[in-house]
């Protein structure tokens with residue numbers, strides 16, 4: 001594998017984070033007193049009922065929103081604006097349709113003072129890393145959903161972020177592609193050891209990939225419990241320990257009601 005420069009890792013610290021939105025002149029409490037430390041190179045999954053504030057939490061960490069109380073720090077620096085040290089991947093790959101895969105991936109480097117040869121190498125190495133070698137010149141409309149999301153992953157990695165924030169990144173994919181891309185994400189994470197925080201509705205995915213699974217409660221969004229997944233990576237999907245943890249998280253999410 002050609003992409004050899006490991007991305008720097010980082011410690012993220014969230015303390016007493018609360019967030020309100022104002023709707024119809026009324027305050028809507030979306031997040032309340034979130035405390036979470038994410039260690040260098042850790043993979044943290046976040047699960048919780050729809051509307052409990054998972055995406056809001058990621059947006060605050062990304063810096064896309066900066067109106068909050070409490071503190072969010074990355075390596076000791078307060079986060080209040082987007083930065084290349086935090087990459088984001090959404091459910092919709094949102095590739096620019098008039099650009100090829102190679103141009104889409106390279107786009108984040110346009111204004112960066114990096115020699116062209118180095119930029120080209122970084123882009124091609126990443127396209128290789130995500131398994132799109134041979135599709136460098138393809139346009140988004142020529143890609144399957146899984147391939148487009150691979151390109152989006154390469155695009156997010158190209159600026160070598162310290163933290164990668166993933167908001168339901170595999171949510172729109174068919175079941176088999178989803179499983180395959182879970183393995184790809186795990187492989188990329190193992191290779192780069194960057195800090196990853198992933199929101200997902202799929203408890204199995206959360207437990208399969210995460211070192212810890214954060215379970216959130218709604219109204220207002222808060223952390224109910226954090227479950228450790230003390231298994232080495234890469235993981236075995238058939239592991240009885242993994243299944244037991246999945247069942248425990250599911251039970252917690254459904255308040256003990258068997259579904």
Ligand SMILES: Nc1ncnc2c1ncn2[C@@H]1O[C@H](COP(=O)(O)OP(=O)(O)OP(=O)(O)O)[C@@H](O)[C@H]1O
Nearest residue numbers: 021022023030048049050051052053054055056057
């Ligand atoms: N820009 C906004 N303005 C006002 N309210 C918002 C805004 N964004 C989100 N909300 C509200 O904040 C709450 C949390 O939304 P958020 O999207 O963070 O939840 P979520 O847990 O990610 O949901 P889902 O799992 O359905 O994606 C919801 O009640 C939502 O209506």
